[in-house]
Amino acid sequence: MLNNQQVHCAGLIEDKNKLINELQQELKTKDDQYVKDLKKQSDDICLLLERMEEQVKNVMKNFRQELQHIEKAFELERQELLTSNKKKWERALQAHNAKELEYLMNRIKKVEDYEKQLNKQRVWDFEEYNLIKIKLEQDVQILEQQLQQMKATYQLNQEKLEYNFQVLKKRDEESTVIKSQQKRKINRLHDILNNLRLKYAKQIKQFQEDNQSLTLDYKRLVMQFKELQKAMRHFALIDDEKFREIWLMNEEEAKDLIKRAFDVDRIIHTHHLGLPWTAPDFWFLKNVGPISQQPQKSATQILEEVLMQTEEEWAEETASEPESYLDLPKQISAKTTRRILMLLCDESGFLIENKLLSLLLPLEKSECYLLRLDAIFSALGIESEDDLYKLVNFFLKYQAHHPSFSQDRTSLVSALESAEQLDLKRGREESLVEKEPEEKEVPHSARLIHSNDVLKILKAFVMGLKKPRDSRPPVKLLKDMRDTSKDSEYWKALATVISPTTQNLWDGLYTALEKYHLILTQRAKLLIENSSLEQQNTELQMLLQQYLDSKINSELQVPPTQVFRIPTKSNQT
Structure with a gap:
């Protein structure tokens, strides 16, 4: 194995x-070719x-x-321009010379004319001189x-x-004499004045003491x-x-009692007479409580009630009482009116x-307001309750229809007429049923009315309120008495709820029922x-x-059962 591996490694x-030698040869050939290419490139560049x-x-x-051709053409053009300009210059020079000659001749003529005029002026000036x-x-001389x-006049x-x-000298002497007399008189008058001042101071002091005592008495009263x-008010x-x-x-x-009488009448009609019965609808049957028909109050009364209602004591009293003396319209509150x-x-x-303003100075604020408003109402011709409501409604209508400061007269008069119509509608809506007053606060009240518009509103109101002035009613501090003119009529109506024809019918029915009874x-x-x-x-x-059922009957020869028949209850009936 090792030998094989060595053989393989050697291979x-x-x-x-071999591969390295081949690559080196190829590299040499490439280098030669590169040198040839460089030489060829240098030859091409040359x-x-x-x-x-x-x-x-x-x-x-x-x-x-x-460039030579251009220079030649430029020289030719230059020569042509020089010749043409020279000709123009010669012509202009000739024209200039002609004009100078003409100007010289004109100047000579003007000089001659001016000399003639100077001679004439000298002659005329000499004559005028x-x-x-x-x-x-x-x-x-004059x-x-x-x-x-x-x-002469100066001498005179x-x-x-x-x-x-x-x-004047004599008069001066006389005036010195008179002056000395006047000085003595002035000294005498000064003495009198000092005495009068002392008396005046004593009287002022006495009057102040009297005034203070009277003021205390007045406040106490x-x-x-x-x-x-x-x-x-409490007892009232x-x-x-x-x-x-x-x-x-x-x-x-x-x-x-009326209900019982109606029930009886209904039973009589439906059960006894067999007639249809309808419940009568009278105005007095819907009334609950006294009939309240108060007379119309004066403007001073309403004003005093508004001012008195704002006091603390009156506020505490009205908080515990169910009713109020102030009878304002439902759309206007006492706060807005005040x-x-x-x-x-x-x-x-x-x-x-x-004079009235000077007399109002020592009074209290509420009384001062009352008297001042009374004087203003008398000047404006506001006398009754309706006039006061018209004025308040007119202020509110003005604020609603005229938010700006400038306004037209016709629009103000129309606003016044609308306020009067509202007051007339309020006066017609009288009901016999007593209702508790429910005041509704006006959203845009007097706090949005500018003080500069007050005189304009008053002017338009007075122009629209054309009414003769009558004598004012006396001021009353108590609540007006209730009108009792319709009380007797109301109770008589309750007593005569059954008509005379119905009563006659009841009488006839009563006699018939007595006979029937x-x-x-x-x-x-x-x-x-x-x-x-x-x-x-x-x-x-x-x-x-x-x-018949007794045993003794069986012993008899003729029993009673054979003689008569016993009657039964069914036969008797």
Whole structure:
């Protein structure tokens, strides 16, 4: 094995050496070929360079020939241009010389004309100079005459001034005397003034003390008056509540009786008469509670109620009470009304007299607002409750329809008319059923109304509110009395719910039913007698049956059963 491997390895080495020799020979041949190629390439490059040099020489030769031809053509063109320009220059020079000659001739003519004009002007100036000289000499003579006159007047005025000086000197002496007298008089008046000032200070001090005491008395009386008002409102509410309870109790009792009467009438019609019956629908049957028909309030009353409702004590009182004295429309709240009235009071001070403003200074804020608004309402002609609601609605309508500051007069009047229509609709919607007031706050209230628009709104409102002024009703601080004019009518209607024809029908039916009742009672008595007789008859039948069934009858020759037949109950009936 080892020998074989050695033989194989030797064979492989020989093959390898052969391959190496072949590759070396091939490499030598390639090197020789490469050297030949390099030599051939160098020969080709030399040949190419020679040919390029020949071509460059030929191109340079051609370019020189073309350049010579171009220079010759340029020289010919230059000669032609020079000849043409020379001819033009000669023609222009001839024209220039002709113009210079013409200009020279014209200048000579103008010089001659100017000399003639100068001569004429000299002659005219000389003549004018002579005329002016003569005129000035005459003026000098006139001025000398005037100077003499002025000297004479000056002398006269000097004498007059001396005379006036003497007169003024005497007057000055008299004025010094009068001045000394006036000084003494002024000193005396100063003494009188000091005495009067002392008296005035004493009186002012006394008046202040009196004013302070009167103010304290006034505040005390106001507090007592408010407490009295509070008590009166409290008792008025209690009386109203008791009245309502009694009213509801009597009304419930009356309605129960009416219901029973209707049930009786229904039974009579359906059961006894066989007629259809329909329940009557009267307006007073739907009413619950007292009939509230309050008279229309004045603007001052509504204003005072709005201001009083904002106080803390009144707020606490109204929080615990179910009713309120303030009767505003449903679409306007007391808060919105108060804001609009405060804005009107702040921006309409020019409608109030100065004397009234000075008198309002020591008063409280609420009373001051009340009196100021009263004066403003009297100036605007707002007197009733409807006028006040129109004003508030007009402010709100203005804010809704006119968000900008500029507005038209016709649009404002139309807004006023729409507000009046709303008030008329509100006045017509009166119901006898008492409902609790539900106020709805207006979303765009007076807080969005600018103070600069107040005068514009008032102007449009006054223009739209054309109404004569009547005497204002007196201010009332208490709640208005309820209108009782329809109470008697209401209770009479409840008492006469059954018509006279129905009552006559009931009377006739009552007499007929009494007769029918008499017949029924007689029949009942007869039925009782009949039942007693039937009972006796049954007892007798039982006795007879016992007699017939007895054993002794069998011993008789003719028994009773053969003589008569026993009657039964069915036969009797």
